[in-house]
Amino acid sequence: MKKLLASGKTIEDAVRNGLAQLGIQEDRVNIKVLEQPSKGLFGLIGARDAKVELELLPDGVEEAIHFLQEIAGAMELAVSVERVDENDAVRINITGSDLGILIGRRGQTLDSLQYLVNIVANRHSNHRLRIVLDAEQFRERRRQTLEALSxxxxxxxxxxxxxxxxxxxxxxxxxxxxxxxxxxxRVKTFSQGDEPNRRIVIGFKD
Structure with missing residues (x-):
């Protein structure tokens, strides 16, 4: 993990200086105080600044992206990955050529990858993450197809x-x-059956 040494007149100053250098919030680091500040003799001789060590905690989404890149590399696929933070989830969009193998039949492979990505992300996060994985806007195209079918x-x-x-x-x-x-x-919908063969039934509303 990345570590950074920072100093300041007080512990708070040292932490603030370190966070500014890293460009992150305090909840992304572990803080270890290495040296308390000292005013020294008469406030002059032997005065020492506070020293802290900031250890950067892993970011669950970044770990998930790294996991995806490793999978794509193993499959010899050249991909680009974009992270979009939304209100209730983080969307990861994959773009590139020949992504059909990552999407699979009706998105089944993409759904499996999304499941694994969420496991990886939450293993490296201290709060619950929900990641939506998409490839070449497949999910939007699938949504439009399903709405037309409906x-x-x-x-x-x-x-x-x-x-x-x-x-x-x-x-x-x-x-x-x-x-x-x-x-x-004029119609009603309900689900019937057990996973993974659960289906929707559309019925006439009297």
Whole structure:
């Protein structure tokens, strides 16, 4: 871990000087006092500044990004990784060529990677982190596809007045369907089955 020695007239000054050099907040470091300040004889002779050691704590998101880069390197993929801090999560966007292998069929590989990334991040964090992993805006494109599917199936249910059962989906994808149709006055949605084969059913609302 990175360590930095800093000094100041007081312990607080020394810590403040060290944090300024690192460009981080106090919750990102362990602080060890190496030397208390001394005014010396008559406040002049032998006066010593306070000395502290700041040890930089690992950042869970940075560790997760490093983990992703190692995976991409092992797969001989040239990728760029962008971190976006949001209100309730950290989004990590991967860009590059030939990322289909990282996305997998309907995003299954991407979901598995996201699960592993969250484990790595939280192992190196003293507070709960939620990371959303995306590649080439796959999740946004998938959301649009699911919303379009929701609209088509809702119209079919309204036309035939018969239930439609969709293919098995992840909980996140099911949430997209539920949210899309929750305000539709003519259809209702519910989930049926057990993971990983849990499905959404769209029914006619009498």
């Amino acid at each position: 609209d088509r199936m809702a119209m079919k249910v309204i036309r035939t007045r018969k239930e439609v059962m969709l293919e098995p989906m992840t909980s996140q994808e099911r949430k997209i369907i539920h949210a899309r149709l929750q305000n539709n006055p």
